[in-house]
Amino acid sequence: MTTPAYENHNRSVTIAANKASDAQQPAGFDRRALLIATGAAVAGAIGLPFIKRALTPRQPVFIARNQRYDGPLQKTIGDGLLATRFTPQQFRGKRVLLKPNLVEPSRTSPQMTTNPAVVLAAAEVFRNWGADVTVGEGPGHVRDTEMALVEGGMQAALDDGRLPFADLNYQQVAWTPNKGRASRLGGFYFPHSVLEADYIVSMPKMKTHHWVGMTVSMKNLYGTIPGIVYGWPKNVLHHAGIPETVYDINASLPRSLAIVDGIVCMEGDGPIMGNPKPMGLILVGPNCPAVDATAARIMGLRPENVSYLALATDRLGPIDDSHIEQRGERWQELVKPFRIIDAPHLRGLSIDPGVQVS
């Protein structure tokens, strides 16, 4: 699939070559030297992605196994943040927005949304580090946010934890230019809680997705886009391309990090109608593409074939395993392929073709 980003890259190869060949010959500059210079320029342009990849900083991803919702999640998350080079001092006095997934809660499908226990645990970590913590979400399929909070068990957790909640669907908004520019959207209206946050913590549920294959920390940030401007569902984003807008939103947001609820995940017809898949995992990392790429591998998916990860690679962060520093558990020991639906647009995504279900 070509995107404006890929087209710009291809164009730059031609421009570099043309520039070299159009260069005027200074006195004493012979044709052989000119050919050598042209060849070097072209080779340089073609080698650009490899150079970019080599220069892309390695990103850490922490994985904890054997996790339970009634376990010591606060310690796990705290350990994960420290292992991925965060320090308590950097959060002191900062505004931290925890963004769980409450897309369409149902009491009968807890595998659909982020478990409140994970959110509470993360809140305590950041609060203990001196941060000003708010939980925020803009459910994409329901307008009654209070219903989403109650049905998903989050309201009780917010009350118990005395945590403020920001309804991202209904706040005053401000325009931010699209820094990703993979889609045709010139920018986004973000709610003020998002724009005022120093850190946005994407707290997704690890799930399959029937259109893009998977939804973890990057796709979860669709929930920072307000329904009051974009609708329920946020159809403007779909029309502009789901992978492109996932990439663009992530590129346009203030600093983000990921804490993933991978304890009871969703496989099959995600992100709504799939089945529970217990995995017992928590993933933490400062770079959402790296976290999602690791999650993909654990789910038995090829991250390079997840369209929004392919867009993000080496632009927002690495997805190549050689550029991801594994902390805690090794992902290779945790792979349990997730069943995904058998649809043409998802073929080639799973490492195990036998897990596609109709």
Add this chain to the structure above:
Amino acid sequence: MPLTTAPITLTSWISAALERLASTPCGYHWAEPSAAEPTALAALSLIGAGRVAAAQTHLKWLAAVQTPEGCIAPFAELNQSAWPTAQATFAAAVSARREFQRNFTAEAAKINRIGSNAACFNLSQASQWLLGAVGKTVENSPEFGHNGQLVGWPWVLGTHSWQEPTAWSVLALKALGLTDHPRTREGVRLLVDRLLSTGGCNFGNTVVLGQKLRPQVEPTGVTLLALAGEQINDPRIELSLQYLSETISAETTPISLSYGLLGLTAHNRRPAAAEQWLEAAYQRTAKRDAAPISLALLVLAAQGIECPLIKYAV
């Protein structure tokens, strides 16, 4: 089936809610700037309670933010979308009815005369905007269970038609006397098309990639409001009423409870415990500094068949 008449008792919670709603145009939270949807619903709740003059502050605010094209954005000076136009138009159309005009003093009547004052809501322009706003059609596909060729109303122009903007636009056109307009008729067909086979609806998808989706109370309630009075021979109407009856309860959150009750009431299926549930929801939400939209909807639901959303759209 004719709607049965029930007396309205102005209980203390309703009085308290109306006093708060009357004080100012409303935002989504009390501390926040005014917004179109809560202001329109607050206006309707005041009108339904007979406090038409008190609703004028809200209607004047809506008129002031109406664009020359006739539409209303969710917030003033935000022109990305205009879906609240339908709600604002419904409120303005109801307030323009002769029975409300007669109750005014001459001064109030001047302010309320639609179209004669720059500060008045332009119903004609709003009507034209609504009739011209169309949802984008899509080719029918086995990936989706609904008829993508039916034209309703989108959340944002240039995107597909969805359930709630279509339901509200149908309500607004009915309030304008355009019940038989082809757009209203097609809107009704779309609303029925998007009902799930087992009853109820959600944001507007039925089956996606072979999987039937789940209903939600709030869009089901709004849809049934818009379909009240229609002669529809489709079992999903009854199934949707059953879904609401079996789903809403004393624990249902205020917005969903209100729309659920309004949908049932419009079809003469109001639960016996409705008044208790509404008061309990008010008490719960008042503890959290009830949002204006929750208060307005609770009051509207408490008005029963006298609610303007039922009285002037059936």
